[in-house]
Amino acid sequence: MNDRVTAAEKRISDLEDSRNEENCTVQTLLKQVSTLAVRVDMLEARSRMNNIRIIGLKEGMEVDNLMGLLDRLFRYILDLEESDTTPEVERAHRALRPRPNPEDPPRMVVVRLLRWRDKLKLLMAAKKKGSLSWDGQPFYIRQDLTSEVRRQRAEYNEIIEELKKQGVRVGVLYPARLVATIDRKKCIFETPEEARRGLSRLLQKTRASVPDSAT
Numbered sequence: 001m002n003d004r005v006t007a008a009e010k011r012i013s014d015l016e017d018s019r020n021e022e023n024c025t026v027q028t029l030l031k032q033v034s035t036l037a038v039r040v041d042m043l044e045a046r047s048r049m050n051n052i053r054i055i056g057l058k059e060g061m062e063v064d065n066l067m068g069l070l071d072r073l074f075r076y077i078l079d080l081e082e083s084d085t086t087p088e089v090e091r092a093h094r095a096l097r098p099r100p101n102p103e104d105p106p107r108m109v110v111v112r113l114l115r116w117r118d119k120l121k122l123l124m125a126a127k128k129k130g131s132l133s134w135d136g137q138p139f140y141i142r143q144d145l146t147s148e149v150r151r152q153r154a155e156y157n158e159i160i161e162e163l164k165k166q167g168v169r170v171g172v173l174y175p176a177r178l179v180a181t182i183d184r185k186k187c188i189f190e191t192p193e194e195a196r197r198g199l200s201r202l203l204q205k206t207r208a209s210v211p212d213s214a215t
Contacts, residue, residue: 050113051119053109056137056138057069061135092112094107094108094109122141123141145175156195160178182199187199
């Protein structure tokens with residue numbers, strides 16, 4: 001009887017050891033997958049470093065000459081003369097999906113510039129103009145971000161909306177850091193949680209320092 005009990009206990013112990021080893025293996029694999037996912041996203045971001053997205057250009061506007069359209073757009077954005085040289089484009093195309101119906105939003109144009117500094121120049125010029133329009137239609141220029149970076153930035157949307165309602169200057173730095181200017185002080189936050197805690201304290205402190213209006 002004792003031998004059978006001892007044997008059963010040994011089998012149970014062996015099963016527990018085996019399960020613990022399997023759990024350790026699973027955790028190791030999960031960490032490796034997470035690390036690889038981060039590396040893949042970094043490589044994808046690096047491959048898009050010279051890219052911009054142009055959103056809102058009507059379908060067919062390029063008339064089979066997208067490069068010619070981009071040349072004219074860049075002159076408009078950068079306020080260039082006809083004799084000036086425009087940023088060199090390595091390649092450009094509409095988003096790789098079926099052409100939408102006329103009533104649906106147009107596909108974005110993805111542009112890969114030859115030089116990174118030209119991308120910055122275009123983004124800064126577009127921001128300075130404030131609003132862009134072509135052939136009577138508004139359009140926008142954005143960085144070509146990876147889906148992971150866009151997801152991370154979207155986590156700030158609620159915070160950004162609330163800050164704008166309070167008149168706070170706010171923006172997002174690459175890849176996904178919130179920057180806010182409160183009482184002429186620029187604050188940078190690495191995560192949404194950090195932003196919520198820090199901004200709550202700063203806004204309370206700012207309100208407390210404002211004297212009540214005389215009645």
